[in-house]
Amino acid sequence: xxxxxxxxxxxxxxxxxxxxxxxxxxxxxxxxxxxxxxxxxxxxxxxxxxxxxxxxxxxxxxxxxxxxxxxxxxxxxxxxxxxxxxxxxxxxxxxxxxxxxxxxxxxxxxxxxxxxxxxxxxxxxxxxxxxxxxxxxxxxxxxxxxxxxxxxxxxxxxxxxxxxxxxxxxxxxxxxxxxxxxxxxxxxxxxxxxxxxxxxxxxxxxxxxxxxxxxxxxxxxxxxxxxxxxxxxxxxxxxxxxxxxxxxxxxxxxxxxxxxxxxxxxxxxxxxxxxxxxxxxxxxxxxxxxxxxxxxxxxxxxxxxxxxxxxxxxxxxxxxxxxxx
Amino acid sequence: xxxxxxxxxxxxxxxxxxxxxxxxxxxxxxxxxxxxxxxxxxxxxxxxxxxxxxxxxxxxxxxxxxxxxxxxxxxxxxxxxxxxxxxxxxxxxxxxxxxxxxxxxxxxxxxxxxxxxxxxxxxxxxxxxxxxxxxxxxxxxxxxxxxxxxxxxxxxxxxxxxxxxxxxxxxxxxxxxxxxxxxxxxxxxxxxxxxxxxxxxxxxxxxxxxxxxxxxxxxxxxxxxxxxxxxxxxxxxxxxxxxxxxxxxxxxxxxxxxxxxxxxxxxxxxxxxxxxxxxxxxxxxxxxxxxxxxxxxxxxxxxxxxxxxxxxxxxxxxxxxxxxxxxxxxxxxxxxxx
Amino acid sequence: xxxxxxxxxxxxxxxxxxxxxxxxxxxxxxxxxxxxxxxxxxxxxxxxxxxxxxxxxxxxxxxxxxxxxxxxxxxxxxxxxxxxxxxxxxxxxxxxxxxxxxxxxxxxxxxxxxxxxxxxxxxxxxxxxxxxxxxxxxxxxxxxxxxxxxxxxxxxxxxxxxxxxxxxxxxxxxxxxxxxxxxxxxxxxxxxxxxxxxxxxxxxxxxxxxxxxxxxxxxxxxxxxxxxxxxxxxxxxxxxxxxxxxxxxxxxxxxxxxxxxx
Ligand SMILES: Cc1cc2nc3c(=O)[nH]c(=O)nc-3n(C[C@H](O)[C@H](O)[C@H](O)COP(=O)(O)OP(=O)(O)OC[C@H]3O[C@@H](n4cnc5c(N)ncnc54)[C@H](O)[C@@H]3O)c2cc1C
Ligand code: SF4
Ligand code: SF4
Ligand code: FES
Numbered sequence: 001x002x003x004x005x006x007x008x009x010x011x012x013x014x015x016x017x018x019x020x021x022x023x024x025x026x027x028x029x030x031x032x033x034x035x036x037x038x039x040x041x042x043x044x045x046x047x048x049x050x051x052x053x054x055x056x057x058x059x060x061x062x063x064x065x066x067x068x069x070x071x072x073x074x075x076x077x078x079x080x081x082x083x084x085x086x087x088x089x090x091x092x093x094x095x096x097x098x099x100x101x102x103x104x105x106x107x108x109x110x111x112x113x114x115x116x117x118x119x120x121x122x123x124x125x126x127x128x129x130x131x132x133x134x135x136x137x138x139x140x141x142x143x144x145x146x147x148x149x150x151x152x153x154x155x156x157x158x159x160x161x162x163x164x165x166x167x168x169x170x171x172x173x174x175x176x177x178x179x180x181x182x183x184x185x186x187x188x189x190x191x192x193x194x195x196x197x198x199x200x201x202x203x204x205x206x207x208x209x210x211x212x213x214x215x216x217x218x219x220x221x222x223x224x225x226x227x228x229x230x231x232x233x234x235x236x237x238x239x240x241x242x243x244x245x246x247x248x249x250x251x252x253x254x255x256x257x258x259x260x261x262x263x264x265x266x267x268x269x270x271x272x273x274x275x276x277x278x279x280x281x282x283x284x285x286x287x288x289x290x291x292x293x294x295x296x297x298x299x300x301x302x303x304x305x306x307x308x309x310x311x312x313x314x315x316x317x318x319x320x321x322x323x324x325x
Numbered sequence: 326x327x328x329x330x331x332x333x334x335x336x337x338x339x340x341x342x343x344x345x346x347x348x349x350x351x352x353x354x355x356x357x358x359x360x361x362x363x364x365x366x367x368x369x370x371x372x373x374x375x376x377x378x379x380x381x382x383x384x385x386x387x388x389x390x391x392x393x394x395x396x397x398x399x400x401x402x403x404x405x406x407x408x409x410x411x412x413x414x415x416x417x418x419x420x421x422x423x424x425x426x427x428x429x430x431x432x433x434x435x436x437x438x439x440x441x442x443x444x445x446x447x448x449x450x451x452x453x454x455x456x457x458x459x460x461x462x463x464x465x466x467x468x469x470x471x472x473x474x475x476x477x478x479x480x481x482x483x484x485x486x487x488x489x490x491x492x493x494x495x496x497x498x499x500x501x502x503x504x505x506x507x508x509x510x511x512x513x514x515x516x517x518x519x520x521x522x523x524x525x526x527x528x529x530x531x532x533x534x535x536x537x538x539x540x541x542x543x544x545x546x547x548x549x550x551x552x553x554x555x556x557x558x559x560x561x562x563x564x565x566x567x568x569x570x571x572x573x574x575x576x577x578x579x580x581x582x583x584x585x586x587x588x589x590x591x592x593x594x595x596x597x598x599x600x601x602x603x604x605x606x607x608x609x610x611x612x613x614x615x616x617x618x619x620x621x622x623x624x625x626x627x628x629x630x631x632x633x634x635x636x637x638x639x640x641x642x643x644x645x646x647x648x649x650x651x652x653x654x655x656x657x658x659x660x661x662x663x
Numbered sequence: 664x665x666x667x668x669x670x671x672x673x674x675x676x677x678x679x680x681x682x683x684x685x686x687x688x689x690x691x692x693x694x695x696x697x698x699x700x701x702x703x704x705x706x707x708x709x710x711x712x713x714x715x716x717x718x719x720x721x722x723x724x725x726x727x728x729x730x731x732x733x734x735x736x737x738x739x740x741x742x743x744x745x746x747x748x749x750x751x752x753x754x755x756x757x758x759x760x761x762x763x764x765x766x767x768x769x770x771x772x773x774x775x776x777x778x779x780x781x782x783x784x785x786x787x788x789x790x791x792x793x794x795x796x797x798x799x800x801x802x803x804x805x806x807x808x809x810x811x812x813x814x815x816x817x818x819x820x821x822x823x824x825x826x827x828x829x830x831x832x833x834x835x836x837x838x839x840x841x842x843x844x845x846x847x848x849x850x851x852x853x854x855x856x857x858x859x860x861x862x863x864x865x866x867x868x869x870x871x872x873x874x875x876x877x878x879x880x881x882x883x884x885x886x887x888x889x890x891x892x893x894x895x896x897x898x899x900x901x902x903x904x905x906x907x908x909x910x911x912x913x914x915x916x917x918x919x920x921x922x923x924x925x
Contacts, residue, residue: 195582581707
């Protein structure tokens, strides 16, 4: 059997443990899929695979147990799936043009969740269009609010949708519901002075809890949406760590542009001797300052955006196991 | 006097009113819900027919127009209290029969209860004119008929908003000049006589101390989160708290406000020394229920609740006040059978 | 149009310290007032609160205030010659005519003494009742209000005084006020009338005891405290059932008060 593994992998099929068998990797940006595709997925899995599908850790679907020679046939069938991604490119019968960056994850977002500050599915799809079929090792996730259910903090680019509360004292009844919820469940950014609410903008994380709790609509949503971008969180074999905040109160356009710039940055600095160097390690080598300069190129950040001056990532290093003895 | 207006004629009517009236009505506040990408219907200034949203119920009632959520009673300057002036332009409010009746319920508290009329309420209320919106079908969550609040005579002009035409009945002569060039057509407003939701309200006297102690209230201790939305959305809730805030650096100056208060909200009964009455939320639910359908009625001879159903619409815990009243009635019936 | 929320200035003539946290303010002013009624006192920017009138003379009003929070702190920062703002009096107080010819027993706990002090003084000076007995309870000897007057009442055999807790230098009674009910002369129970004022919990237990002693509900008066924001029957804070404490109270016959359930 002769298989060009590089080509197959790029076409979104896996080289599996079982010789001769592959698995189809279906992209599901934002983890949200139209159920009309279930019949198609079922057909592929039962006709060509082993009748099962795996829901991946990154919200994609993987259909195992497929013989390599079936790939062309399957690629034809999955055309509607590719079309549903809404990409700015022609869709062919050749399957996925690339395995792409890791599936872009999102929590359920404001289509359903009361906490969410934005439609995370839509944002994930927008990002998919912006970065696919880019093929570098990037992990991107969108969380509807700073609760971060999708664990954006473990991604290279984690987006937390935020909202800036707008306070109108003339509607305020000084019930303290906002102050209390922020103090108990968030950062304590609010205080009541002389029966009006003061907000410490530095402590405020834009979660929107105060807005949810206000019984009179005195604290409302700002018309503009805003995002916190946390970067270079990861698991992995060297130094697993949480992402750190890069930007706060940024707008959507800037976020998309910065991530696109991130790919260009990686292309410039990647160590090509490695199979596919992970962006986090590239930043480790270049340093945060270079990364920052390059990704912020041509990005017009609004006045209220706060940018991290320095970032010191934490996490643990497996090499420190040596200290156990 | 009846009229038939085209949409353009209605807009012209609104235009002509602007010099003498501020017109308020239910309007879409897009993107202003508590959850992201949600809207709310609230009372806003209306300049054109298109500003109105008549297919959904307003989240807040019109009461905030003449009973502001937070109002300055006076400022102490140089040690003397000065009462702020208000815009004394007349106010025309587009409202449904339930809200018209709700204003009557507020009037009883502010203008009848106690030895004095409420100065602040009265000076705004005197300027209010009622533009009645015909409401012959209601919404699913309404129970105005059960509360005898489905009909009203308290209106100055009544409107039926049709697809292409607006039928108008003018009762107050002050509005005739604004319509003098409009085609006349007799029109009589209709009311709703049956809601899908029905509430059985106990008679005064049927509620006894046994029903105070009844376990039915415990459910609400477990469910209610004391958020106060049922109070702030209610067109008949009239409670407020007086608050003082210092003004300027020299603390001798200050401002006195009043702000809406709610019997479900923590602190409503807190006294100096740390004593709180009605600590449990079930007790608060009972207090509100009794006030809306029993206590107020004993005092003023009518229900306070007008069955607008807003409390049911807004409760984040899906607590239904309608069901609560029915449960109370069931308990009373059960007691009678025993 | 009358603006019932508008307060007027009253001059502080004198401030009499009572305890570490209680002071009696003597205010210049003449207003028709009954004992048990209250005023809404305020300091601009600090707040407004109901305070019972504790005494009155020709051109003077007395209020005894406990320092507990925002407004009362501001009041304590004032000195004779300063002004405070007041509106009132409000509410239903005690009507002297209700007690004519009776054996009147006044039972007061802590600051509850303030609203009935004038009643006691009135009936000491005015012999329209058959007899007067006073039962007073305070937390500690340091909390006793109106020391000079209270001493005089005790010395005259008119009053029994007890404190909940005391140090070794206290030679008087100790223990809860309920324990001293038996000291009252109840031999002619039908002719006895009771006024019970104090914290909610004290009122509760005293009235339970009195009912056990077969005192008719109509012969007991209590004064209820509630949060109040207006004193005018508008703000709703003081409402219990269909009753507004600021209008129909704070003094109630117990026959009515016991049906006021929160
Ligand atoms: C009819 C009547 C008569 C009265 N007569 C007198 C009198 O003669 N003398 C007198 O001293 N007092 C009297 N009071 C009580 C008096 O009104 C209060 O002490 C006064 O309101 C205190 O106001 P403040 O602004 O100083 O205290 P605040 O700052 O309002 O609060 C004082 C204390 O109350 C508690 N508290 C208040 N609000 C809250 C809250 N939201 N949450 C938790 N705790 C809270 C706290 O323990 C706080 O320390 C009377 C009350 C009534 C109803
Ligand atoms: S809206 Fe519902 S949860 Fe909130 S206070 Fe009212 S009953 Fe309770
Ligand atoms: S209690 Fe509920 S239904 Fe009744 S008037 Fe108020 S908001 Fe409307
Ligand atoms: S104190 Fe406001 S209603 Fe009684």
